[in-house]
Each structure stands twice: as structure tokens, then as C-alpha cells.
Amino acid sequence: MxxxxxxxxxxxxxxxxxxxxxxxxxxxxxxxxxxxxxxxxxxxxxxxxxxxxxxxxxxxxxxxxxxxxxxxxxxxxxxxxxxxxxxxxxxxxxxxxxxxxxxxxxxxxxxxxxxxxxxxxxxxxxxxxPYALACKPDKPYRSLADVVAAAKARPDRVSFGSTGNGTIGHLTMILLQERAGIRMPHLPYRSGGLAVNDAVAGHVDMMIGSAALLMPQIAAGTLRPLVQFGPERLPALREVATAEESGFPGLQAExxxxxxxxxxxxxxxxxxxxxxxxxxxxxxxxxxxxxxxxxxxxxxxxxxxxxxxxxxxxxxxxxxxxxxxxxxx
The missing domain is CATH 3.40.190.150 (Bordetella uptake gene, domain 1)
Known part of the structure; x- marks a missing residue:
């Protein structure tokens, strides 16, 4: 309609x-x-x-x-x-x-x-x-399934950062929570750099951002990619499943x-x-x-x-x- x-x-x-x-x-x-x-x-x-x-x-x-x-x-x-x-x-x-x-x-x-x-x-x-979700490598998450399971086990405790309220990354995580039946605290940042820095430092459990924003830290090994939200896998993230492949058909964000x-x-x-x-x-x-x-x-x-x-x-x-x-x- x-x-x-x-x-x-x-x-x-x-x-x-x-x-x-x-x-x-x-x-x-x-x-x-x-x-x-x-x-x-x-x-x-x-x-x-x-x-x-x-x-x-x-x-x-x-x-x-x-x-x-x-x-x-x-x-x-x-x-x-x-x-x-x-x-x-x-x-x-x-x-x-x-x-x-x-x-x-x-x-x-x-x-x-x-x-x-x-x-x-x-x-x-x-x-x-595509937008992607990533965390510090010492966090206990290796996939979107791990994130959903942790958020179900600890409601309102598994946090994520984004580049601000109402950004596509923030809204994508709202859709994910809606679809998965989970609740995750949101930490909005004023810039991508600040959000990435806190994710690398472990001050926030994970960070959602564009692949371009996260790729330098992923390539350096200071962030671990968990899922990507594009229609298909990026060549640079061939081992990382899309949200659709992870059980959320139609959940795309670029x-x-x-x-x-x-x-x-x-x-x-x-x-x-x-x-x-x-x-x-x-x-x-x-x-x-x-x-x-x-x-x-x-x-x-x-x-x-x-x-x-x-x-x-x-x-x-x-x-x-x-x-x-x-x-x-």
C-alpha cells in the first residue's frame, strides 16, 4: 500500500x-x-x-x-x-x-x-x-548466529555501535532485532572513526558500518567481521556470510x-x-x-x-x- x-x-x-x-x-x-x-x-x-x-x-x-x-x-x-x-x-x-x-x-x-x-x-x-557487523577478535562472536544467541541469553546486554541515530546501520540493526526477537543496546557515535575506535578497544560489543569504513581494521586483524548485509558476498569478504545466508531473507542494507x-x-x-x-x-x-x-x-x-x-x-x-x-x- x-x-x-x-x-x-x-x-x-x-x-x-x-x-x-x-x-x-x-x-x-x-x-x-x-x-x-x-x-x-x-x-x-x-x-x-x-x-x-x-x-x-x-x-x-x-x-x-x-x-x-x-x-x-x-x-x-x-x-x-x-x-x-x-x-x-x-x-x-x-x-x-x-x-x-x-x-x-x-x-x-x-x-x-x-x-x-x-x-x-x-x-x-x-x-x-554493503553494511557489515564486526567485533574485536577477543569477543566470543564469530557469526550472526552467535550474536543472536548471545542477545537472547542476555537481553539488553550485548551492545552495538553505529555512526548515529537514524543512520542506515542503526536502522538495519533495528530490523535485525525485530526479525530475531532480541534486544540490543545501541551506542550512537558522532563519526565512523569514533565508533570504530571504541569497537577496536572493546568498549562496545560490536560495530555496524559500511564495508569501506570497517575494511582497514578487518584487514589489519583488529576487527573480526561477523556478517555482511549486501545481496551477495564481497570479494574482500568471501568467507563472511550475508544476512540472507544466515537465515534472514530480504535483510539487506547497503x-x-x-x-x-x-x-x-x-x-x-x-x-x-x-x-x-x-x-x-x-x-x-x-x-x-x-x-x-x-x-x-x-x-x-x-x-x-x-x-x-x-x-x-x-x-x-x-x-x-x-x-x-x-x-x-
Whole structure:
């Protein structure tokens, strides 16, 4: 029913397209780009979204023939930077590269001054990297089954850390507890680095984070991976079962990166940007960094595939936020 409602809402919004498109100057598609192109990252420098934006920028600059400026506009769970793009002119000069928290924003921050589906147009789903659960090697857990058994034996005693309230990692663990019939205390951290440090030190029983965040510690042997939440096993974690293989069908969670434009950006401009992104991310250096450093499964989708994916993500995670009354940090 939620999907039907969202599809109906999306169809109703199509009537607003001519008004939004009219804001773009006539002939904009033919002359684009006509100056520096701005890519807004709604998070601080140093995170994975910033890294992806800066990775793709040289390839875009080469193909579009204009400077590419990456602008970090962090704050309010990504809503500040996202709002900048949602309210920008739809002329192809401003774009958004964002992260999986994009899909949680409407439920977590219900007073947003913009609408994700009305004010932003999809451009490309770049790819995704699975979330994983890991612990210090001297902890008594070696699999998801061990975690569930321990949590059943000691309700409210086996703890996990995440990168914050309402993050996909936190919501994934809520779904796991719901499905397994267990209760686990949650310790939200302000950054992935802080959460990883406490997991390595053993101050929290386990930590959920993207595979990219956890992989350096896993490779160093200071964290032991217990389960991964992707649709299939990562090459770097071939010995680690997925949640589905561990008895939880449909329990998937991936960090993902997507590109959006202000609503009404002319379709030819969106198509050209999509093609430039695909070519830039298909270069060997960029592809290797995405698959090895970010542990990403590259998708490089068309706009419509990103629209469908976002609808599904919003429906899944909004339900968890509402039913469990999750509030932003």
C-alpha cells in the first residue's frame, strides 16, 4: 500500500513539471555547460561521499570542458546541502552527490523545507557497498548466529555501535532485532572513526558500518567481521556470510551514492551528465578506487532506475523510523 501511495503521489507531481521546467532559460540544454559546474556534497570533507565527488571530478572536467567545483555544505543530517541543490536554478550548473541517508531524511526530519521527490530529479545511482557487523577478535562472536544467541541469553546486554541515530546501520540493526526477537543496546557515535575506535578497544560489543569504513581494521586483524548485509558476498569478504545466508531473507542494507539535479533540469542536460559520469567512473583508476577502497558494487544506472531505487529505500527505512519512533541526534 505504501508503494502504491508513493507511485500515486509521484504521478500527481508530474503536473508540476512544466512550471518547474519553465524556470530554465530557453536554449540552456544546447549551450550547457556555460561555466563552472558545482557539485554539492551535503557532508563534511573526508567522508566517502566527498571522496566519490572528488574522484569523479577530473573525469567530468575532461569531458565537459569546464571547471568542476566540489562544495561541501554539511549539517542537519545532509539536509542543508541537499536544500541548496533543491532550490538551485535547474540550469545544469548545480548537482548533488549524496549518500544513503538521503532516503531516511523525510522520516527523520519531517519539517524539511523541500520534498525529495518533488524538488530533485534523479540522475544516477553510482553504486553501493554493503553494511557489515564486526567485533574485536577477543569477543566470543564469530557469526550472526552467535550474536543472536548471545542477545537472547542476555537481553539488553550485548551492545552495538553505529555512526548515529537514524543512520542506515542503526536502522538495519533495528530490523535485525525485530526479525530475531532480541534486544540490543545501541551506542550512537558522532563519526565512523569514533565508533570504530571504541569497537577496536572493546568498549562496545560490536560495530555496524559500511564495508569501506570497517575494511582497514578487518584487514589489519583488529576487527573480526561477523556478517555482511549486501545481496551477495564481497570479494574482500568471501568467507563472511550475508544476512540472507544466515537465515534472514530480504535483510539487506547497503551504503550507496547517488547524483541528483534540481527539479526541472532539462532532460538533455541530465542525459549528458549521466553519460559523463558513466565514462568517468568507468576509467580504470576510478573503477579500482570505487571497488577496492570504497568496496562498492558499481551500478552506474540511468535516472529512472535511481528513481525506483530511491522509492524503495524511502519506503523501507521510513517505516522503521516511524514504527520505532527514531529521532535524529
Amino acid at each position: 505504501a508503494n502504491l501511495t508513493r507511485r500515486g503521489a509521484a504521478a500527481a507531481l508530474l503536473g508540476a513539471w512544466p512550471c518547474a521546467a519553465a524556470r530554465a532559460q530557453p536554449g540552456a540544454a544546447a549551450s550547457w555547460p556555460n561555466g563552472p559546474v558545482r557539485i554539492v556534497v551535503p557532508f563534511a570533507p573526508g567522508g566517502s561521499t566527498d571522496a566519490v565527488a572528488r574522484l569523479v571530478s577530473p573525469g567530468l572536467q575532461q569531458r565537459l570542458g569546464v571547471p568542476i567545483v566540489v562544495e561541501n555544505r554539511s549539517g542537519a543530517a545532509g539536509s542543508i546541502g541537499t536544500g541548496v541543490v533543491a532550490k538551485a536554478p535547474p540550469d545544469g550548473q548545480t548537482w548533488l552527490i549524496t549518500f544513503d541517508s538521503h532516503a531516511v531524511m523525510p522520516a527523520l526530519l519531517p519539517s524539511l523545507p523541500f520534498d525529495l521527490t518533488r524538488d530533485l530529479d534523479p540522475v544516477m545511482l553510482i553504486g553501493g557497498a 551504503a550507496w551514492w547517488g547524483v541528483f539535479a534540481p527539479h526541472g533540469t532539462p532532460a538533455p542536460i541530465v542525459a549528458r551528465m549521466n553519460a559523463a559520469l558513466r565514462e568517468a567512473l568507468s576509467e580504470e583508476r576510478a573503477r579500482r578506487q570505487m571497488t577496492e577502497t570504497q568496496q562498492a558494487r558499481l551500478v552506474l544506472s540511468d535516472p529512472e532506475a535511481l528513481r525506483r531505487f530511491l522509492d524503495q529505500q524511502i519506503a523501507t527505512w521510513s517505516r522503521v523510523v516511524r514504527e520505532h519512533r527514531i529521532a535524529a541526534d
